[in-house]
Amino acid sequence: MNNKKKILIIILILVIISGFITLKNLFKLYVNKIKPYYDLQYKYIGLKNKNLKIKKSINKENQKSKDNEKMLSEIKEKREKLEKIINKYEIKENSKIVYLTFDDGPSIYTDDILNILDKYNIKATFFVTCSSNLEEFSKKLMKKGHTIGLHSCTHNYSYIYSSKEVYFDDLNKLSSIIEKSSGYKSKYVRFPGGSSNTVSKFNKGIMSELSKELTNKGYKYFDWNIDSNDAKGANKEQIYSNVIGSLENNDRNISMILMHDTKVYTKDALEKIIIDALNMGYTFLNISDNTKEVHHYINN
Numbered sequence: 001m002n003n004k005k006k007i008l009i010i011i012l013i014l015v016i017i018s019g020f021i022t023l024k025n026l027f028k029l030y031v032n033k034i035k036p037y038y039d040l041q042y043k044y045i046g047l048k049n050k051n052l053k054i055k056k057s058i059n060k061e062n063q064k065s066k067d068n069e070k071m072l073s074e075i076k077e078k079r080e081k082l083e084k085i086i087n088k089y090e091i092k093e094n095s096k097i098v099y100l101t102f103d104d105g106p107s108i109y110t111d112d113i114l115n116i117l118d119k120y121n122i123k124a125t126f127f128v129t130c131s132s133n134l135e136e137f138s139k140k141l142m143k144k145g146h147t148i149g150l151h152s153c154t155h156n157y158s159y160i161y162s163s164k165e166v167y168f169d170d171l172n173k174l175s176s177i178i179e180k181s182s183g184y185k186s187k188y189v190r191f192p193g194g195s196s197n198t199v200s201k202f203n204k205g206i207m208s209e210l211s212k213e214l215t216n217k218g219y220k221y222f223d224w225n226i227d228s229n230d231a232k233g234a235n236k237e238q239i240y241s242n243v244i245g246s247l248e249n250n251d252r253n254i255s256m257i258l259m260h261d262t263k264v265y266t267k268d269a270l271e272k273i274i275i276d277a278l279n280m281g282y283t284f285l286n287i288s289d290n291t292k293e294v295h296h297y298i299n300n
Contacts, residue, residue, distance in 0.1 A: 072183035100124040105261035106137035123286035127151035127190040135181035147286040149188040161200035189221040196296035207300040223296040224258035239269040256294040
């Protein structure tokens, strides 16, 4: 082999070695620099797309919140207009007014009761508790033009009547849920057991304190002058008889009826009560600022 061939072979080997080294370095460059860069870029694009989706979701929720606020504002405005109209005709001399009031709900029977009230275009008052579906029904009651009253969040006698502070903490919790969900701040109250209750006697004088404090804080509390006795286990026929019998023998202009939308027999008796009371010439109203407060004698 002549020198020229040897030189060519050596050059070829060097080129091969050089190419191998170059490829090796290029591979290291790809692994250590280029690939991480594209991985980061891919990750960045993924995060950017995810961020855009989150922004769209946030914008959608914000718009939904604005729509809800607008709806609640419109409902509140309609309610105020309706109350002004009602207030003009609410209590006239010798008029016969019935206030249907439902305590302890909302419950599984409240929708059925609302449907019956809708059928006869009657508005009622619901003294609610912190039930699991309170937020849903707060909106629904407002939309339908009924009055939301404050009963008690817990309805636990030994708890709420243990002190003035505990009572108002309980009441404020209930009020806050209603206001947050419906935009309505209720100032109408019904004491669990009524203002004449004796279940609070373990704390002497608490009802006298609470009734005065409620008034001082701008609330109005309502007892009743007709008891359907549904809370004491009356059946459908007994509930009807208790209410209609009282209305037939009634010499009062205002009849405040105590019922409970947690009782199936109340739901079952309601339509016949409404029909007969209408035939007797009664007008049904829900509690408003012009409604005369119905109070019991305070026994504690």
